[in-house]
Amino acid sequence: MNEPTSIDKIYTTDFSKLESLFDLHRDPRGLWSEEDYPDLWRHQLKAPLETDLGAGPETIRTAFNGACEAGGSVPRTFGELFDQADPSVALLQVVKEYGKHQRSRADHGNTDALPPEVSTMLYLVSVVVALVKCNERIGARHDAGLRKGLDWALDQAWLDTPTRALLTRARGELD
Amino acid sequence: MATDPEPNNAAGGFQATIGAEVRALQHSQWQALSGWYDRYKPPLVTHLRYKFRLPVTDAEAVFHDFLYDKIIQKEIIKQYDFGRGKKFRNFILTALDNYLKDTFKKQNRLSYRDPDSKAFEVAEAKTEADLDRDWARALLATAADRLKTYYEDRHQPDRWLIFEQRIFLPRLTGSRPATVGELIDRCGLRSPAEVSQRLARAKETFETFLLETISDARAGRPRPEIELNELRQIWRQGDPSHHRPAAAKNRDASQEP
Numbered sequence: 001m002n003e004p005t006s007i008d009k010i011y012t013t014d015f016s017k018l019e020s021l022f023d024l025h026r027d028p029r030g031l032w033s034e035e036d037y038p039d040l041w042r043h044q045l046k047a048p049l050e051t052d053l054g055a056g057p058e059t060i061r062t063a064f065n066g067a068c069e070a071g072g073s074v075p076r077t078f079g080e081l082f083d084q085a086d087p088s089v090a091l092l093q094v095v096k097e098y099g100k101h102q103r104s105r106a107d108h109g110n111t112d113a114l115p116p117e118v119s120t121m122l123y124l125v126s127v128v129v130a131l132v133k134c135n136e137r138i139g140a141r142h143d144a145g146l147r148k149g150l151d152w153a154l155d156q157a158w159l160d161t162p163t164r165a166l167l168t169r170a171r172g173e174l175d
Numbered sequence: 176m177a178t179d180p181e182p183n184n185a186a187g188g189f190q191a192t193i194g195a196e197v198r199a200l201q202h203s204q205w206q207a208l209s210g211w212y213d214r215y216k217p218p219l220v221t222h223l224r225y226k227f228r229l230p231v232t233d234a235e236a237v238f239h240d241f242l243y244d245k246i247i248q249k250e251i252i253k254q255y256d257f258g259r260g261k262k263f264r265n266f267i268l269t270a271l272d273n274y275l276k277d278t279f280k281k282q283n284r285l286s287y288r289d290p291d292s293k294a295f296e297v298a299e300a301k302t303e304a305d306l307d308r309d310w311a312r313a314l315l316a317t318a319a320d321r322l323k324t325y326y327e328d329r330h331q332p333d334r335w336l337i338f339e340q341r342i343f344l345p346r347l348t349g350s351r352p353a354t355v356g357e358l359i360d361r362c363g364l365r366s367p368a369e370v371s372q373r374l375a376r377a378k379e380t381f382e383t384f385l386l387e388t389i390s391d392a393r394a395g396r397p398r399p400e401i402e403l404n405e406l407r408q409i410w411r412q413g414d415p416s417h418h419r420p421a422a423a424k425n426r427d428a429s430q431e432p
Contacts, residue, residue: 005346008228011316017349018311018312021342022406024342025382033372036354040367043365043367044366051366
């Protein structure tokens with residue numbers, strides 16, 4: 001006899017539960033739910049820059065390689081970049097573009113994109129880090145737009161404490 | 176060509192095609208067997224593998240023995256009566272279940288599954304609704320097995336794992352979907368984007384395989400006379416076996432051969 005596998009459960013589970021597998025394309029739930037956002041964000045911060053930016057579209061790949069070749073110590077992960085006291089503005093710009101790109105893909109119905117909330121957060125944090133730590137504006141946002149974005153970000157219950165503290169500081173400086 | 180008076184004749188002209196094929200087989204016109212074989216083999220082998228937990232080689236062997244002994248030698252399709260209200264696919268499924276049961280009786284191998292399993296309840300006791308549900312399960316299992324094999328053949332078993340842990344098992348069993356962190360750790364990935372991409376591709380591929388299993392895309396017609404709308408009807412009818420009192424289930428188990 002074969003060892004039971006997960007596919008065997010099709011024959012042992014309540015029949016009504018099978019229906020949702022037949023209609024996945026109609027399922028309003030995306031790949032991720034809001035419950036997943038804290039974990040997604042935590043692992044986004046732990047993700048190597050090379051993994052995401054080096055596999056992005058050509059403009060992002062080229063900008064990433066250029067920022068790396070510009071010299072200085074290149075942090076390994078998104079989180080390390082945001083934590084640096086004097087991060088590379090060029091790298092922050094690439095991260096901002098990556099967040100924008102992911103957001104745009106999600107808005108255009110690409111199901112494999114990160115949730116728009118997570119990619120928007122990536123965009124905002126890169127803008128804020130450049131502003132707070134480098135005194136550089138890398139976004140096209142005016143203060144009013146940035147305030148609105150920060151208010152939205154600070155309203156996200158899934159945001160981690162260090163990022164929240166950074167955004168709170170930035171929000172205070174805009175007032 | 177006259178439309179066959181089969182129940183649930185939702186597919187219209189397609190049913191006429193199948194009816195012509197069945198009639199050809201009833202007249203021993205074996206050239207019609209090729210189309211029948213292509214459509215029925217995948218779900219019937221899956222049925223044998225997963226309902227009766229036969230190893231894949233045994234399931235293939237039983238199917239081919241059934242084809243030779245029953246379809247070709249005994250010509251059981253001649254017994255199928257269009258006017259009796261039984262779906263052809265259910266006629267075939269009943270015949271296969273009985274064939275397997277007889278084979279196992281001869282080999283004294285009737286304890287294949289768990290003691291409380293109803294897999295070997297006599298096939299003649301099954302209603303059309305029971306058989307419809309067995310077909311639905313076979314189609315779903317065929318698509319899932321194809322996805323698993325697809326990724327194994329490409330040395331990408333992590334893609335099946337991601338789909339299984341994030342979508343397949345949670346939908347089937349109500350279990351908690353694996354988190355992105357768990358999937359990153361289990362699959363040796365590095366970022367949520369990598370997980371998202373693999374999960375989305377696996378989900379799309381599963382949907383494609385499922386549609387191809389239900390509808391034979393190459394021939395442009397449903398596989399074993401079943402289609403998505405009919406499956407939805409089957410689900411709406413529910414599964415009474417999961418709502419029966421425990422005493423009834425225990426009684427069933429005590430009657431296991």
